[in-house]
Amino acid sequence: MMGFPQLSLVPLVGLQYLTHSSTLLSSPWPLASGLQQMGISQGDVVLLLLPNSIYYPIAFLGVLYLGAIVTSMNPLSSVAEIKKQIADTKACHAFTGPENADKLQALGIPAILVPENALSGSLKDIFSVFYKLIYSRCYLALRPVIKQRDTAAIMYSSGTTGVSKGVMITHRNFIATVAHFVRFEASQYEGSSLDNVYLAVLPLFHIYGLSLFVMGLLSLGSRVVVMKRFDVNEVIKAIDRYKVTHFPVVPPVLTALTKRANDSLAPHSLKSLKQVSCGAALLSMKTIEDFVQTFPHIDLIQGYGMTETTAVGTRGFNTEKLRKPSSIGLLAPNMQAKVVDWNTRSPLPPTSTGELWLHGPGIMKGYLNNAKATLSTIDEEGWLHTGDIVFFDEDGYLHLQDRLKDAIK
Structure with missing residues (x-):
């Protein structure tokens, strides 16, 4: 029997946050719907330029649920490295942290900023698009037909x-x-x-x-x-x-x-x-x-x-x-x-x-x-x-x- 997954984040400053299991289980589906409304469709490539985070599974599974393709990178990658992988994979959108937003903007790639952990108050503002995606009640207008032989990810x-x-x-x-x-x-x-x-x-x-x-x-x-x-x-x-x-x-x-x-x-x-x-x-x-x-x-x-x-x-x-x-x-x-x-x-x-x-x-x-x-x-x-x-x-x-x-x- 499948249990309810939980993830805790332990930043080096010593704080920790726990996501509610129901959020983890349900968030990828509205995220997929939101990506669809943003123009991302089955077969498109989305870059995950993220450090370890409790939100990593949500972004990853949301992209796959849409039938799109994930390509991941080390968030410490240089602009040249990011540019090359984007060119190779034809990535059209990205999930990233604030530290890489300028790099992606310079490369002309729209980016959704992802927090490292659960935030409250004014800090939520720069991550408003991400929170809107995972907490919305929207569902895919057209559920894609995904076959097992379809590409799900491009890993280097x-x-x-x-x-x-x-x-x-x-x-x-x-x-x-x-x-x-x-x-x-x-x-x-x-x-x-x-x-x-x-x-x-x-x-x-x-x-x-x-x-x-x-x-x-x-x-x-x-x-x-x-x-x-x-x-x-x-x-x-x-x-x-x-x-x-x-x-x-x-x-x-x-x-x-x-x-x-x-x-x-x-x-x-x-x-x-x-x-x-x-x-x-x-x-x-x-x-x-x-x-x-x-x-x-x-x-x-x-x-x-x-x-x-x-x-x-x-x-x-x-x-x-x-x-x-x-x-x-x-x-x-x-x-x-x-x-x-x-x-x-x-x-x-x-x-x-x-x-x-x-x-x-x-x-x-x-x-x-x-x-x-x-x-x-x-x-x-x-x-x-x-x-x-x-x-x-x-x-x-x-x-x-x-x-x-x-x-x-």
């Missing part, structure tokens, strides 16, 4: 070549992310997802944060505490104050948390934390050992996914009898994988090292305006060539070794 990734490209992600891909990444993982553990509290410091404009916090966890009814940016001291305060149980991270965050705990930590600090999951890059054995020694009560897992797979790939899973925090986990449901010799492209048996190929419902539609790069990444049978060197052990756990371009130098 360096992919397997190191050159940034627009990854076209479909509605089907996002359904796979919610079902086979987030919801399946939750089903492997005892207890209700309604009791879980997640801390979001990962950027919501990247596929990892987007998959977890903007879509997946909301479908479970878990509570999400949102931080605008990472600060290790504020992270510890947020974990203790909100009784955070799950903390998805990247390696530098995990390292900083371990170091901070070893420097000095209150006796009862971080005791609510049950699991830390790490992705985006491989953890060294020393980093793993240091963390496990420092936090023996916390379940440490790693996972693997790419923007091109909509974050669907593998997830770690430890049991009392089998603990493998150094692996990147077990293959997600409905995903196929094979390890191939990178010279002959012949499949290799378990424990052999080779390039990882993936096939399944999370695989992207292709690269935007780049058929050559698409054909070099996804073959005629639909296998995505990841460029990562891996092996499967005797228990079916995947282990990441290297990047192909580094291994063959």
Whole structure:
């Protein structure tokens, strides 16, 4: 049974705001209607140039509900970077914060200003358009017919070549992310997802944060505490104050948390934390050992996914009898994988090292305006060539070794 999602924002000044779950569930629909009245229609591209915010899911889901397409960016991007992505995607409108309003105005892109948190009084004035959109009682004049193969988002990734490209992600891909990444993982553990509290410091404009916090966890009814940016001291305060149980991270965050705990930590600090999951890059054995020694009560897992797979790939899973925090986990449901010799492209048996190929419902539609790069990444049978060197052990756990371009130098 689906619960009611909640999001809290924890700015670095120490204040926090909680959105009412009914607002979160209902706001995307009137927002979609308002965008339609502003002239945005199915297939148009809307830029989300936003930091982490409790309103990020509302803007994202509102655009998708209209049948329009989201393209996201780091809000710290330069004018040149923004201009390039707008030109590539043909974005016609944007959601952004006040700090980027002038950049978009100079580029001729109409922008809707979005607050970081719930505001009151005169501060609401500059965000009046956004508030009018999410609190209006308007509904779509004509509900678009959206197909699973339709593009839902264009996310940028360096992919397997190191050159940034627009990854076209479909509605089907996002359904796979919610079902086979987030919801399946939750089903492997005892207890209700309604009791879980997640801390979001990962950027919501990247596929990892987007998959977890903007879509997946909301479908479970878990509570999400949102931080605008990472600060290790504020992270510890947020974990203790909100009784955070799950903390998805990247390696530098995990390292900083371990170091901070070893420097000095209150006796009862971080005791609510049950699991830390790490992705985006491989953890060294020393980093793993240091963390496990420092936090023996916390379940440490790693996972693997790419923007091109909509974050669907593998997830770690430890049991009392089998603990493998150094692996990147077990293959997600409905995903196929094979390890191939990178010279002959012949499949290799378990424990052999080779390039990882993936096939399944999370695989992207292709690269935007780049058929050559698409054909070099996804073959005629639909296998995505990841460029990562891996092996499967005797228990079916995947282990990441290297990047192909580094291994063959």
